[in-house]
Amino acid sequence: MNKRKNNGYKKLGKKHKQSNKPQGKKNSAQATRKGDKSQGKYSTANKRRRNKKTVTLEVTCTGLTNEGKGIVQWEGKQLEIEHLLPGETAEITVSTSGRYVDTELKRVITPSKDRIKPICSYYYDCGGCQLLHMNEQAQERFKQETIDKLMKPFGKPAPILTMDHPYDYRNKSHTTFGLNKERQIIGGLYAQNSHQLISMDRCLIHDPKADEIWQTIKGMMKSFKIQPYNEDTGKGFLRHVLVKVGKVSGEIMVVLVVSSPIFKGQNNFVKALRKAHPEITTILMNVNNRDTSMVLGNQEKVLFGKGTITDTLCGLKFDISAKSFYQINPVQTEKLYAKAIEMAQLTGKETVIDAYCGIGTIGLIASQQAGRVIGVELNKDAVRDAIRNSKRNGVKNARFYQGDAGKFMVEMAARGEKADVVIMDPPRSGSDEAFLSSVVKLKPKRVVYVSCNPVTQVRDMKYLVRNGYEVKGIQPVDMFPQTVHVETVAEIVLKKEAGA
Numbered sequence: 001m002n003k004r005k006n007n008g009y010k011k012l013g014k015k016h017k018q019s020n021k022p023q024g025k026k027n028s029a030q031a032t033r034k035g036d037k038s039q040g041k042y043s044t045a046n047k048r049r050r051n052k053k054t055v056t057l058e059v060t061c062t063g064l065t066n067e068g069k070g071i072v073q074w075e076g077k078q079l080e081i082e083h084l085l086p087g088e089t090a091e092i093t094v095s096t097s098g099r100y101v102d103t104e105l106k107r108v109i110t111p112s113k114d115r116i117k118p119i120c121s122y123y124y125d126c127g128g129c130q131l132l133h134m135n136e137q138a139q140e141r142f143k144q145e146t147i148d149k150l151m152k153p154f155g156k157p158a159p160i161l162t163m164d165h166p167y168d169y170r171n172k173s174h175t176t177f178g179l180n181k182e183r184q185i186i187g188g189l190y191a192q193n194s195h196q197l198i199s200m201d202r203c204l205i206h207d208p209k210a211d212e213i214w215q216t217i218k219g220m221m222k223s224f225k226i227q228p229y230n231e232d233t234g235k236g237f238l239r240h241v242l243v244k245v246g247k248v249s250g251e252i253m254v255v256l257v258v259s260s261p262i263f264k265g266q267n268n269f270v271k272a273l274r275k276a277h278p279e280i281t282t283i284l285m286n287v288n289n290r291d292t293s294m295v296l297g298n299q300e301k302v303l304f305g306k307g308t309i310t311d312t313l314c315g316l317k318f319d320i321s322a323k324s325f326y327q328i329n330p331v332q333t334e335k336l337y338a339k340a341i342e343m344a345q346l347t348g349k350e351t352v353i354d355a356y357c358g359i360g361t362i363g364l365i366a367s368q369q370a371g372r373v374i375g376v377e378l379n380k381d382a383v384r385d386a387i388r389n390s391k392r393n394g395v396k397n398a399r400f401y402q403g404d405a406g407k408f409m410v411e412m413a414a415r416g417e418k419a420d421v422v423i424m425d426p427p428r429s430g431s432d433e434a435f436l437s438s439v440v441k442l443k444p445k446r447v448v449y450v451s452c453n454p455v456t457q458v459r460d461m462k463y464l465v466r467n468g469y470e471v472k473g474i475q476p477v478d479m480f481p482q483t484v485h486v487e488t489v490a491e492i493v494l495k496k497e498a499g500a
């Protein structure tokens with residue numbers, strides 16, 4: 001789509017493919033069929049490999065990209081080197097083929113004082129975390145500087161809210177299974193940007209209980225004659241295990257994502273899993289028989305328990321379904337939501353729209369200080385959870401609707417309805433013009449924008465600023481320690497002249 005026509009609402013393309021491994025480690029993300037597909041045709045990739053020229057260089061890192069990669073200059077080009085830190089000199093290899101550039105960190109010659117030995121032995125292969133080679137202060141500095149740089153058009157963000165114990169925080173994990181060369185069952189995570197399975201037994205940011213559970217399942221597979229699913233052949237049964245943990249309630253959901261609805265020995269399997277882990281409160285089977293990188297399919301069956309878990313956040317209780325979104329770091333979520341509610345400046349009278357509301361968490365917390373709350377969310381299961389959560393918490397002034405938030409807002413604006421505050425928390429792709437143009441028509445006095453992707457947030461905030469709003473404050477929250485990701489919440493207010 002034409003960029004001008006689209007006002008910048010388009011996907012960004014990747015110019016160079018770069019892969020780097022430190023200390024001469026082999027490139028772990030050697031593309032499987034699927035991995036290759038995502039980067040272009042096989043023939044192009046093969047041709048590229050044949051024409052590749054490789055040089056070894058000694059370089060000095062001058063800074064970090066927003067993705068935490070070290071920046072070095074070479075022949076007038078900026079190269080991005082994974083796991084290299086500012087000020088470090090290092091030996092790297094640069095392989096070129098046409099316009100493609102591959103880089104690899106071979107050896108750090110003068111290490112930065114910020115460099116630490118990663119405490120995870122899978123770090124350089126896995127790719128799930130990107131900052132384990134930096135100490136905590138350097139991670140904090142990197143995140144703050146990245147957000148400061150991106151948000152510069154709107155003023156200086158507040159200091160990032162960090163986490164005291166930045167491990168074990170993920171309340172949701174999904175594990176994939178496969179066979180190794182000896183045809184033994186392995187389980188773990190995919191290498192970054194690939195479908196190469198990295199066998200592991202523990203992820204330091206997962207809830208430890210979740211890792212124990214999938215390890216048990218892996219151990220049970222042989223005796224229950226359960227084969228791991230093979231994406232290339234479409235054969236096998238168990239694709240993934242999804243575990244959701246209620247950090248406050250202790251309730252645990254296990255979802256067995258399988259390729260077929262026929263689960264032989266299902267009852268005995270459930271019995272044996274519950275015996276090994278009596279702490280599991282519900283077990284589901286999700287059937288995903290599509291050739292897709294999506295974890296969950298549409299068909300779901302409860303094998304044990306109520307099919308949801310309940311957890312407590314900001315003093316309210318929330319039911320969470322397998323397919324519903326729930327923030328993955330509840331400790332930091334409480335800080336994030338507290339900031340969002342503070343920025344909304346509610347007095348008890350306002351009409352608040354909770355857009356992209358998920359299971360209704362922000363809206364229901366806001367309802368305690370608002371006149372009424374209207375929530376809108378695309379995912380049917382999440383809306384069902386939100387309605388149930390409203391009743392469960394005795395909330396009388398909140399309504400939740402299923403649908404596209406943009407379309408919902410267009411219809412609200414067309415009916416001439418009013419809203420005082422819009423709290424929006426879209427997915428990584430950000431919001432869209434339909435939604436934002438309707439915000440401009442509805443003229444809420446305040447917009448509180450929660451985002452897990454500051455790049456799309458900046459794009460959307462620029463739209464609002466061009467159309468009568470100003471950004472009053474930005475609060476980054478470290479919801480994803482050890483990774484490059486940061487959550488931000490922004491306070492955006494209608495300028496007096498625009499509201500008149």
Ligand SMILES: C[S@@+](CC[C@H](N)C(=O)[O-])C[C@H]1O[C@@H](n2cnc3c(N)ncnc32)[C@H](O)[C@@H]1O
Nearest residue numbers: 325327356357358377378379404405425426427
């Ligand atoms: C980042 S989550 C936020 C959920 C919730 N606010 C929370 O804090 O838990 C984004 C939510 O937007 C929903 N979503 C994605 N696209 C949407 C759309 N076009 N309209 C409405 N909701 C959408 C997703 O299903 C997801 O629940």
